[in-house]
Amino acid sequence: MNDRPPKDKNSTNSLLYRFAPLRLCVTLWGILCTLLPTLTTAQTIYTVVLGNQNYVVGSSTLRSGLFVSYDSAKSWKHIGPENLKAYSMDAVDSSEGRILYIAAGNGVHRSTDYGKSWEVVTDWRMTEVMDVLVDQRSPNYIYTATAFGFWMSRDGGDTWENPEGPLKERYCYEISNGSSSNLISVLCSSSTDSLMYYSTDTAKTWKSTGRWKAKENQHYYDFINVGNRVLIASYEERLSYYKKGSSPHFLDTVVAYPFSKPVHALDILRYYVNPRILAGTFGDGLYIWSDNKWSFAGLSNSQVWDIVVKIYSVPVEVGHEHEN
Amino acid sequence: MNMRIKEMMLWEVGNFFLMGCVRRDMMHHVPTDTSHHIPANTSPRHTSNQRWIIILFLTALFTPHLSAQPVEEEFTGPSPEQREKALEHIAKDNRRNFHFVLAKLRMGKDTALAWRQLDSLLTEPTQDMFWTYPATAFYFYGGDLLSDEWRAKFRHVWKTWTPYRGDTENHFLMYYETLYLMAQEWPDLPGSEWFNGKSSEENFREAEEYLNHWIDETVRYGQTEWDSPRYFYFYIAPLLTLYDFAEDTTMAKRCGMMVEYLIADYAAEYLAGNYCGAHSRDGDGSVINPRNAEARSYSEFYWENSSDFILPDLAFAAMSKFRCPDIIRDIAHDRATPYTHYERKRSRAKMRYSEERYTDVYKTTYMTKDYALGSMQGGLQQPIQQHTWDITFASDKPNNTIYALHPYASAYELGMFFPEEPELMEEGILNSKASYGSEDKWIGGSPYETIVQKENILVATYTIPPGTRFGHVDFFFPASTEFMAENAEHWIVAIVGNGMASIHLEQRDSITWIEYPDKPYKRLRLWGNNIRYSVAVGNREVMNEGFSPWLRKEEAKRAKIDTASPTNPDLFNGPHLKSTYESGVLEMTCGGKKRVLDFVEGRIR
Numbered sequence: 001m002n003d004r005p006p007k008d009k010n011s012t013n014s015l016l017y018r019f020a021p022l023r024l025c026v027t028l029w030g031i032l033c034t035l036l037p038t039l040t041t042a043q044t045i046y047t048v049v050l051g052n053q054n055y056v057v058g059s060s061t062l063r064s065g066l067f068v069s070y071d072s073a074k075s076w077k078h079i080g081p082e083n084l085k086a087y088s089m090d091a092v093d094s095s096e097g098r099i100l101y102i103a104a105g106n107g108v109h110r111s112t113d114y115g116k117s118w119e120v121v122t123d124w125r126m127t128e129v130m131d132v133l134v135d136q137r138s139p140n141y142i143y144t145a146t147a148f149g150f151w152m153s154r155d156g157g158d159t160w161e162n163p164e165g166p167l168k169e170r171y172c173y174e175i176s177n178g179s180s181s182n183l184i185s186v187l188c189s190s191s192t193d194s195l196m197y198y199s200t201d202t203a204k205t206w207k208s209t210g211r212w213k214a215k216e217n218q219h220y221y222d223f224i225n226v227g228n229r230v231l232i233a234s235y236e237e238r239l240s241y242y243k244k245g246s247s248p249h250f251l252d253t254v255v256a257y258p259f260s261k262p263v264h265a266l267d268i269l270r271y272y273v274n275p276r277i278l279a280g281t282f283g284d285g286l287y288i289w290s291d292n293k294w295s296f297a298g299l300s301n302s303q304v305w306d307i308v309v310k311i312y313s314v315p316v317e318v319g320h321e322h323e324n
Numbered sequence: 325m326n327m328r329i330k331e332m333m334l335w336e337v338g339n340f341f342l343m344g345c346v347r348r349d350m351m352h353h354v355p356t357d358t359s360h361h362i363p364a365n366t367s368p369r370h371t372s373n374q375r376w377i378i379i380l381f382l383t384a385l386f387t388p389h390l391s392a393q394p395v396e397e398e399f400t401g402p403s404p405e406q407r408e409k410a411l412e413h414i415a416k417d418n419r420r421n422f423h424f425v426l427a428k429l430r431m432g433k434d435t436a437l438a439w440r441q442l443d444s445l446l447t448e449p450t451q452d453m454f455w456t457y458p459a460t461a462f463y464f465y466g467g468d469l470l471s472d473e474w475r476a477k478f479r480h481v482w483k484t485w486t487p488y489r490g491d492t493e494n495h496f497l498m499y500y501e502t503l504y505l506m507a508q509e510w511p512d513l514p515g516s517e518w519f520n521g522k523s524s525e526e527n528f529r530e531a532e533e534y535l536n537h538w539i540d541e542t543v544r545y546g547q548t549e550w551d552s553p554r555y556f557y558f559y560i561a562p563l564l565t566l567y568d569f570a571e572d573t574t575m576a577k578r579c580g581m582m583v584e585y586l587i588a589d590y591a592a593e594y595l596a597g598n599y600c601g602a603h604s605r606d607g608d609g610s611v612i613n614p615r616n617a618e619a620r621s622y623s624e625f626y627w628e629n630s631s632d633f634i635l636p637d638l639a640f641a642a643m644s645k646f647r648c649p650d651i652i653r654d655i656a657h658d659r660a661t662p663y664t665h666y667e668r669k670r671s672r673a674k675m676r677y678s679e680e681r682y683t684d685v686y687k688t689t690y691m692t693k694d695y696a697l698g699s700m701q702g703g704l705q706q707p708i709q710q711h712t713w714d715i716t717f718a719s720d721k722p723n724n725t726i727y728a729l730h731p732y733a734s735a736y737e738l739g740m741f742f743p744e745e746p747e748l749m750e751e752g753i754l755n756s757k758a759s760y761g762s763e764d765k766w767i768g769g770s771p772y773e774t775i776v777q778k779e780n781i782l783v784a785t786y787t788i789p790p791g792t793r794f795g796h797v798d799f800f801f802p803a804s805t806e807f808m809a810e811n812a813e814h815w816i817v818a819i820v821g822n823g824m825a826s827i828h829l830e831q832r833d834s835i836t837w838i839e840y841p842d843k844p845y846k847r848l849r850l851w852g853n854n855i856r857y858s859v860a861v862g863n864r865e866v867m868n869e870g871f872s873p874w875l876r877k878e879e880a881k882r883a884k885i886d887t888a889s890p891t892n893p894d895l896f897n898g899p900h901l902k903s904t905y906e907s908g909v910l911e912m913t914c915g916g917k918k919r920v921l922d923f924v925e926g927r928i929r
Contacts, residue, residue: 050744081486081519082486083452083485083486083487083488084486084488085488105488105489105491105743106488106489107489109521117516117521118521119515119520119521119522120520120521120522123530123533123534124496124500124530124533124534124537127489127491128491128675128743130743147675147743148673148675148681169681171675171676171743173743189675189676189677189739221745235745235747235748262748264745264748282745282748283752
């Protein structure tokens with residue numbers, strides 16, 4: 001029996017039959033090419049805008065708050081209250097974008113219908129909420145860092161408590177957790193410097209790591225891992241790469257960029273061959289790094305406080321107007 | 325019949341009269357589709373009969389025995405004529421805001437324009453709580469003018485537009501006042517009918533809780549935004565609206581008592597149109613020309629029988645049932661005998677760089693008929709707009725004040741009081757508030773300033789670390805100052821009106837006089853990192869009786885002053901106002917009269 005491919009097959013197929021590993025690679029590449037657009041569009045980008053330049057209280061209604069992009073930052077849609085001094089957001093990942101939280105000057109806002117309607121779930125006691133974090137393993141646990149202390153909810157935001165302890169009245173401005181552990185860490189201010197507190201028992205007890213060195217000589221706002229380097233947004237150097245792997249990190253490159261205002265928020269779009277980096281400036285809107293250059297990505301003059309990229313299993317339809 | 329119900333009935337009757345005065349047919353000209361159907365100018369003309377009806381109504385309304393203020397007390401102002409004059413004045417203003425629109429409609433002037441402006445205001449809400457509080461006042465004081473269509477427009481705004489709650493004491497009061505009254509007006513609505521997703525019941529309870537919290541904190545521990553010649557103005561209209569329209573009689577009464585509390589606080593440090601002494605939040609204009617501060621509009625209205633300084637919120641005060649007790653008027657004018665008045669307040673909430681959220685503020689104010697010398701202890705108690713000490717003269721010339729400051733500005737100060745990144749705020753605020761980062765600014769506190777005052781003598785010390793943005797202290801002198809000095813390097817003797825200030829420059833490196841051809845003041849700049857001066861204030865008669873003996877006497881007093889930081893245990897302590905810390909009770913006394921605001925028992929004694 002002749003096991004050679006029939007002569008009438010085209011030459012490529014003939015080659016593939018001859019070289020099975022190559023055929024496998026091409027097949028995988030085909031699958032990847034089919035899947036990539038789906039993966040990239042499945043990334044939902046939330047950008048939290050504190051305000052715009054020259055805003056003072058009572059001056060005018062400003063378009064601030066939560067903006068969302070479903071098309072890799074090509075267009076933006078505002079969702080939620082428009083006149084909001086917003087600092088950050090989080091979502092219940094398992095809800096696929098249905099349950100959203102915004103941390104804002106006037107409290108925590110919650111939506112349970114993908115951002116169509118919103119409710120302020122806190123009262124007059126909670127103000128200047130700087131950060132909000134959903135415990136993704138127990139999504140009813142919501143943690144917030146406020147300028148007047150640490151607050152938490154055990155029922156998805158219906159009720160709130162300000163637990164006794166060292167964070168009760170301390171200025172807290174950033175809260176994060178480990179993806180696979182109970183660890184919650186909160187950055188707070190002291191009378192002279194920043195302090196890091198952490199808890200491993202759902203905020204029942206706190207330990208301090210003492211002064212947080214990374215903030216000692218540098219006012220740094222955000223960072224992302226890019227390959228073997230860390231991209232840091234700071235007041236002094238604005239945007240710079242540091243080499244990873246040693247402590248302290250060593251400055252690698254100060255990034256040249258076209259925007260005049262400091263960068264306050266960073267995030268990265270995944271599933272691109274070359275990294276696409278989102279940089280939210282404090283007063284100059286949003287920029288994106290792709291194809292080895294920075295491009296303006298909308299939200300003119302806005303003070304971007306936070307960028308959050310979520311990946312949902314169901315891609316969201318695109319088709320919203322550009323909000324530049 | 326309950327006195328309050330009687331008052332409300334009278335109020336309704338009064339509204340009926342007023343409604344007649346501004347033409348009933350306006351009720352039928354309410355546009356249904358506002359984009360196309362704005363009523364034509366249907367401005368009615370006031371007839372003399374209508375004017376009499378207004379005066380009769382206002383006279384009847386404010387007859388003392390019908391007042392909600394329950395103590396046997398004299399209330400002689402503001403008079404119905406004053407109220408009408410205020411409304412007439414405000415009605416002439418064509419700017420677009422609820423005050424002017426309501427005054428126009430009440431007085432029957434340019435009513436077509438007024439309705440168009442109302443439509444525009446409700447279509448484009450802006451300015452957060454500075455929009456909601458006059459909108460709410462309009463809705464209630466002008467309630468009889470509004471058809472169901474207009475009410476629906478108000479309703480629509482509260483459903484769809486999110487006002488920013490703000491971050492100061494006055495912001496929160498305005499925000500929750502409007503939420504309280506609007507939730508009372510529209511009960512039983514679900515969260516989907518409110519901008520914040522909360523039901524009417526939730527909004528009402530939250531607002532009620534905050535308002536009671538604010539009142540309790542203020543009368544026990546002192547305001548955090550205290551004695552502001554500017555922002556005082558923004559407390560009164562929201563409280564008057566609650567006093568007049570809160571259906572809960574306890575809330576209404578407490579808010580009326582709070583108006584008395586705040587204006588009594590003002591009256592004790594009032595001199596000839598000026599809010600004297602240290603202030604939490606002054607303005608760039610009012611700090612160098614105190615008689616121009618917004619607070620004056622209420623002192624003219626409540627105790628000067630004057631309509632010379634009318635600002636828009638008086639439209640609501642003119643329609644309010646609230647009357648100023650004569651004892652407060654007397655406190656504002658009793659300057660025959662000099663007195664020292666002490667107050668204890670709180671700093672604005674400190675977020676960073678402080679282990680205490682609120683630090684105590686100790687005020688000392690020495691009041692005479694010719695001048696007032698007032699101060700607090702220094703340091704940073706408020707961001708940007710703190711006014712630490714001054715002499716205010718009873719002179720009728722402008723810029724009737726002398727004071728000094730260290731022009732301090734830093735990310736540290738901003739970070740202490742505001743939540744955002746300090747260095748970003750510094751960068752931003754230097755752009756938006758031009759004076760903040762200026763070496764020539766005339767307003768602001770400094771962490772390097774310490775003030776001690778006893779009666780008419782004040783000692784100021786500045787220890788400014790090298791490298792601080794500005795290493796100097798500036799004195800403000802009005803252009804009208806007459807200077808007399810034997811040795812200008814060390815002594816400045818400045819006369820303004822009937823007052824005189826002797827300033828001893830005890831420690832400084834050098835001085836520079838700076839004069840401006842186009843400005844109503846001159847500046848004395850003291851250079852150095854370690855600066856100290858003392859100020860003794862008297863009246864002009866001292867010059868006739870012998871300046872040197874007077875100065876020797878004052879210097880002897882100055883030498884005995886303990887320069888340790890002062891502390892006053894009480895919220896108020898002076899011949900006219902007394903309130904023990906945490907008591908919640910304010911006792912007013914003047915000329916044999918006594919009036920006690922007891923917030924614990926919820927009554928006036």
